[in-house]
Amino acid sequence: MPHLYLVDGSGYIFRAYHRLPPLTNKHGEPVGAVYGYTTMLWRLADDLHKADGPTHMAVVLDKSSHSFRNELYDQYKAHRPPPPEDLVPQFPMIRDATRAFSLPCIDEAGWEADDLIASYAKAALAQGWQVTIVSSDKDLMQLVEDGSLDMLDTMNNRRIGSAEVFEKFGVPPNKVGEVLALMGDSVDNVPGVPGVGPKTAAKLIQEHGDVEAVLAAAETMKKGKLRDNLIEHAESARISRKLVELACDVPLPDALEDLELKGIPDAPLRAFLEHHGFKSLLAKLGTGASAADAPVETPDVAGMPDPDPDPPCDHDGYETVTDPERLDHWVQIARHQGFVAIDTETTGLDATRAELVGVSLALAPNLACYVPVGHGGTDMFAEKPVQIDRDVLVDKLKPLLEDPSVLKIGHNLKYDMIVLGRLGISVAPYDDTIVMSFDLDAGLHGHGMDELAATHLSHSCIAYKDVTGTGKKAIGFHEVDLKAATRYAAEDADVTLRLWRRLKPRLAFEGSTRVYEMVDRPLPAVVAGMEMHGIKVDADILARLSADFSQQIAALEEEIHGIAGFKFTIGSPKQLGEVLFDKMGIKGGRKGKSGVYSTDVNELERIAADKDSPGREMVVKVLDWRQLSKLKSTYTDALQAQINPATGRVHTSYSLTGAQTGRLSSTDPNLQNIPIRTEVGRQIRDAFVAEPGNVILSADYSQIELRLAAHIADVPQLREAFERGDDIHSMTAQELFGTVDRDTRGRAKTINFAILYGISRWGLAGRLDVTPDEAQAMISRYFERFPGINRYIADTLQEAKARGYTTTLFGRKTHFPRIKAPNPNERAGSERAAINAPIQGTSADIIKRAMTRMGPALADAGLGHVRMLLQVHDELVFELPEGDVAAATKVIRRVMETAAEPAVRLSVPLGVEIGTGPSWGAAH
DNA sequence: TGAATCACG
DNA sequence: GACGTACGTGATTCAA
Numbered sequence: 048m049p050h051l052y053l054v055d056g057s058g059y060i061f062r063a064y065h066r067l068p069p070l071t072n073k074h075g076e077p078v079g080a081v082y083g084y085t086t087m088l089w090r091l092a093d094d095l096h097k098a099d100g101p102t103h104m105a106v107v108l109d110k111s112s113h114s115f116r117n118e119l120y121d122q123y124k125a126h127r128p129p130p131p132e133d134l135v136p137q138f139p140m141i142r143d144a145t146r147a148f149s150l151p152c153i154d155e156a157g158w159e160a161d162d163l164i165a166s167y168a169k170a171a172l173a174q175g176w177q178v179t180i181v182s183s184d185k186d187l188m189q190l191v192e193d194g195s196l197d198m199l200d201t202m203n204n205r206r207i208g209s210a211e212v213f214e215k216f217g218v219p220p221n222k223v224g225e226v227l228a229l230m231g232d233s234v235d236n237v238p239g240v241p242g243v244g245p246k247t248a249a250k251l252i253q254e255h256g257d258v259e260a261v262l263a264a265a266e267t268m269k270k271g272k273l274r275d276n277l278i279e280h281a282e283s284a285r286i287s288r289k290l291v292e293l294a295c296d297v298p299l300p301d302a303l304e305d306l307e308l309k310g311i312p313d314a315p316l317r318a319f320l321e322h323h324g325f326k327s328l329l330a331k332l333g334t335g336a337s338a339a340d341a342p343v344e345t346p347d348v349a350g351m352p353d354p355d356p357d358p359p360c361d362h363d364g365y366e367t368v369t370d371p372e373r374l375d376h377w378v379q380i381a382r383h384q385g386f387v388a389i390d391t392e393t394t395g396l397d398a399t400r401a402e403l404v405g406v407s408l409a410l411a412p413n414l415a416c417y418v419p420v421g422h423g424g425t426d427m428f429a430e431k432p433v434q435i436d437r438d439v440l441v442d443k444l445k446p447l448l449e450d451p452s453v454l455k456i457g458h459n460l461k462y463d464m465i466v467l468g469r470l471g472i473s474v475a476p477y478d479d480t481i482v483m484s485f486d487l488d489a490g491l492h493g494h495g496m497d498e499l500a501a502t503h504l505s506h507s508c509i510a511y512k513d514v515t516g517t518g519k520k521a522i523g524f525h526e527v528d529l530k531a532a533t534r535y536a537a538e539d540a541d542v543t544l545r546l547w548r549r550l551k552p553r554l555a556f557e558g559s560t561r562v563y564e565m566v567d568r569p570l571p572a573v574v575a576g577m578e579m580h581g582i583k584v585d586a587d588i589l590a591r592l593s594a595d596f597s598q599q600i601a602a603l604e605e606e607i608h609g610i611a612g613f614k615f616t617i618g619s620p621k622q623l624g625e626v627l628f629d630k631m632g633i634k635g636g637r638k639g640k641s642g643v644y645s646t647d648v649n650e651l652e653r654i655a656a657d658k659d660s661p662g663r664e665m666v667v668k669v670l671d672w673r674q675l676s677k678l679k680s681t682y683t684d685a686l687q688a689q690i691n692p693a694t695g696r697v698h699t700s701y702s703l704t705g706a707q708t709g710r711l712s713s714t715d716p717n718l719q720n721i722p723i724r725t726e727v728g729r730q731i732r733d734a735f736v737a738e739p740g741n742v743i744l745s746a747d748y749s750q751i752e753l754r755l756a757a758h759i760a761d762v763p764q765l766r767e768a769f770e771r772g773d774d775i776h777s778m779t780a781q782e783l784f785g786t787v788d789r790d791t792r793g794r795a796k797t798i799n800f801a802i803l804y805g806i807s808r809w810g811l812a813g814r815l816d817v818t819p820d821e822a823q824a825m826i827s828r829y830f831e832r833f834p835g836i837n838r839y840i841a842d843t844l845q846e847a848k849a850r851g852y853t854t855t856l857f858g859r860k861t862h863f864p865r866i867k868a869p870n871p872n873e874r875a876g877s878e879r880a881a882i883n884a885p886i887q888g889t890s891a892d893i894i895k896r897a898m899t900r901m902g903p904a905l906a907d908a909g910l911g912h913v914r915m916l917l918q919v920h921d922e923l924v925f926e927l928p929e930g931d932v933a934a935a936t937k938v939i940r941r942v943m944e945t946a947a948e949p950a951v952r953l954s955v956p957l958g959v960e961i962g963t964g965p966s967w968g969a970a971h
Numbered sequence: 972t973g974a975a976t977c978a979c980g
Numbered sequence: 981g982a983c984g985t986a987c988g989t990g991a992t993t994c995a996a
Contacts, residue, residue, distance in 0.1 A: 616993095616994080618976095618992090618993060618994070619993080619994055619995080620974085620975055620976070620993095620994080621975095621994080621995080622994095639974085639975085641973095641974065641975090643974085643975080645975090646975085646976085647975075647976060647977085648976085648977075673976080673977080674977090676992090676993090677976080677977060677978070677991095677992080678978085680991085680992060680993080681977085681978070681990095681991055681992060682978080685991080685992085702989095705989075705990090706988060706989060707988075708987080708988060708989095710980085710988065710989075711989095712988085712989050712990070713979095713989085713990080714990065714991090715990095716990090716991080717978085717979080717989080717990045717991065718979095719978095719979060719980075719989075719990085720977090720978040720979035720980085720989080720990065720991085721978080721979070722978060722979080723978090723979075724978085724979080728978075747980095752980090752987095800986080800987090801986060801987095802986095803986085803987070804986035804987040804988090805986065805987070806986070807984095807985055807986070808985090809984070809985040810985050810986050811985095811986085812985085813985065813986095814986080819985095870983085871982080871983055872982095872983050872984070872985090875983080875984095875985090876986095879986060879987065880986095880987065880988085882986095882987085883986085883987040883988075884987085884988090886987090887980090887987065887988065890980095891988095919979075919980065920979080920980040920988085920989090921980065922980085
């Protein structure tokens with residue numbers, strides 16, 4: 048069956064003009080509306096091949112501003128301002144664009160485009176055709192008929208059928224004219240009835256059927272303003288009814304059959320696109336791929352005509368959005384454009400607790416706005432500034448942020464995703480400029496927005512503290528006045544967008560697309576989920592430990608002071624050093640550069656091991672005191688304070704860009720350094736518990752860095768040992784010392800780690816308590832037995848010096864700008880780090896991939912209740928229903944063991960050890 | 972704010 | 981011949 052598409056070109060031009068940034072082409076002609084129009088036609092042309100796509104198509108335009116309606120009512124469209132100056136030259140270009148697509152362009156003097164559309168629609172329907180009107184004009188909604196005529200709003204990619212019409216007007220399509228007549232239209236200057244808006248009009252028509260019936264019933268209505276207005280303005284209502292009526296019998300300038308689509312010839316289209324420099328569309332034309340085949344997630348900014356890159360930030364040009372309709376406006380441009388930068392402002396730094404204060408959006412440089420929703424302080428009764436209701440913002444923003452065809456751009460989006468996630472919004476797809484910067488420039492500089500703006504845009508951002516103040520006088524962002532808040536917040540979105548335009552093309556150009564797409568890009572969403580979920584911590588267990596530690600600390604303190612003969616601050620390394628080395632005369636005190644004796648563990652253990660030292664007794668107690676103080680202050684006390692009272696759980700924050708090698712880091716609190724190595728410390732892990740009926744599951748990669756070293760350096764002996772499942776440290780001991788016992792295995796283990804960290808004979812000598820010469824002999828022997836290792840070290844160093852960076856198996860770069868430093872100490876430090884980075888970094892890449900795949904893999908296996916809670920570099924911690932343990936273990940092991948594949952094929956297997964229990968401690 | 976110390980992988 | 985002794989993190993405390 049023929050399917051006719053009627054494109055409301057005139058309506059589209061105005062909307063596109065107002066919703067798109069003011070672009071110009073290389074000839075300096077304004078083309079914003081033309082660009083929007085062209086991409087819209089392109090998308091329509093894509094539907095050509097679809098089953099329900101068009102067989103016939105025409106673009107309908109207004110010819111002149113005069114129509115029969117001016118005869119009916121001389122004020123019709125009287126107050127309409129002339130079109131904007133830079134839109135006028137675009138009208139003829141729209142006709143060019145239409146011709147470039149070889150589409151018929153229909154206009155007729157004396158008729159509006161709406162009348163022509165209505166007439167063509169009726170004619171087509173009479174022949175039994177399908178009709179789609181490409182427009183979102185409310186007047187045209189009268190024409191909708193279920194099953195035969197619908198509308199397509201290309202700005203929102205939304206089909207409008209009678210259900211949508213009913214939702215908008217409260218009446219079926221054939222009554223829309225009645226409603227429009229009563230409510231009037233200020234833009235077209237259709238008078239309607241004063242005091243009657245969409246709601247009242249809909250109610251009246253629902254009750255009475257049509258305008259005449261409403262007017263007739265007016266006399267019988269209860270007395271009031273409405274009744275008076277209906278009686279007084281009855282004539283105006285009748286005129287309005289005629290004005291909104293569409294003419295359906297206009298003689299058709301072209302016959303229906305002539306509108307048949309015969310394909311779109313390349314040449315004229317190409318010429319048109321080239322004239323305007325619409326590169327992204329040209330590219331699609333060139334490869335013969337249709338627009339639908341192109342990735343919608345990453346709009347080609349390079350293809351946007353943009354002769355004026357990065358003007359300085361115009362803080363006073365940012366809009367404060369306090370009117371819901373203005374918000375709609377911004378959202379619609381964003382949806383049409385296909386990308387938008389976003390930033391949220393909140394009451395605090397902890398995303399899992401902070402309240403939303405406002406959201407800023409940016410569409411192009413200097414085209415940014417701020418939408419306040421939570422300003423006005425915490426006092427419930429205080430007067431608040433005019434602003435949009437938070438729930439309204441959520442309703443209006445959610446469709447945009449979840450629209451799969453609109454790319455959301457943020458800087459450290461993980462934060463915004465948590466804040467928005469708590470309001471029921473998920474953000475996808477997205478690009479994160481902090482992650483992009485990290486993947487490009489790790490090791491060169493930090494990745495905070497202010498630093499990147501200074502580095503890449505030569506722009507110094509408004510400092511947060513300039514807006515809120517510092518120290519005790521600091522106020523929350525919700526207390527900042529809207530003007531200052533807009534300048535600050537909109538600038539953040541503006542800068543984010545500008546950074547994105549700089550960084551995005553660099554990814555491909557500099558070979559970092561792989562690691563960005565395959566490893567890091569998905570992480571903000573995954574990690575946001577983990578942070579939001581948190582892990583349950585039993586405050587009672589911690590409180591008991593705190594009390595216990597307290598007692599022991601007090602007792603030790605007394606004993607230590609007793610031995611010294613006076614009181615001093617044990618926690619002060621300065622005082623402790625003086626007590627030990629000056630007052631008590633212990634020998635061998637070493638002063639650091641600040642003139643303070645070193646009193647670290649190594650030093651104290653050296654004293655404790657010396658049977659003749661007078662300080663033995665005290666030093667042993669100090670070591671105990673230190674351990675308990677550390678555990679109490681850093682863990683048992685601090686952790687209790689970190690429990691979120693709303694959730695009863697602890698929500699750490701992971702930094703995706705904190706560790707140069709690609710690892711995550713954890714803060715507030717750091718859950719990646721919870722004690723495990725000593726029995727006392729280990730008890731703290733028992734406080735990390737599962738909810739009733741659930742268990743904690745811990746899965747960790749066994750020896751992942753050594754396995755990766757075996758693969759990367761290609762060491763056959765190590766590879767084979769891992770394949771056989773041998774104890775790798777015993778095997779190393781056998782190779783190095785010819786015998787395996789506790790001592791040699793321990794030494795071999797130390798050497799194995801030393802290799803990964805970039806070894807020095809002195810470092811190893813210190814660890815193993817041997818002379819540097821003996822240490823050197825062991826290193827030499829190691830290189831001899833595992834010849835791949837020194838080749839790896841030499842190659843890595845050479846590459847790091849030649850290129851300035853190292854890479855992981857997934858292409859992650861870590862830069863080492865100091866690797867050629869003249870200071871040998873500095874240089875040697877960089878060299879060791881460079882040796883370690885590819886191994887530590889590849890391990891980080893692999894577990895990150897496992898994390899990304901874990902959620903979907905568990906869901907596929909029907910294990911939706913299994914939650915991933917923590918990552919500790921080579922370990923993932925889960926919480927799950929007891930009954931799911933067996934099934935989940937299988938999935939988790941499979942995902943982790945195969946996480947490198949298929950991008951990287953390892954020559955060693957990855958081993959994963961899994962344990963479960965009521966607490967994290969018990970799961971190990 | 973930096974140094975020292977120590978918790979983790 | 982000096983350098984000054986393992987990679988990557990974060991939190992706490994003291995003292996300036």
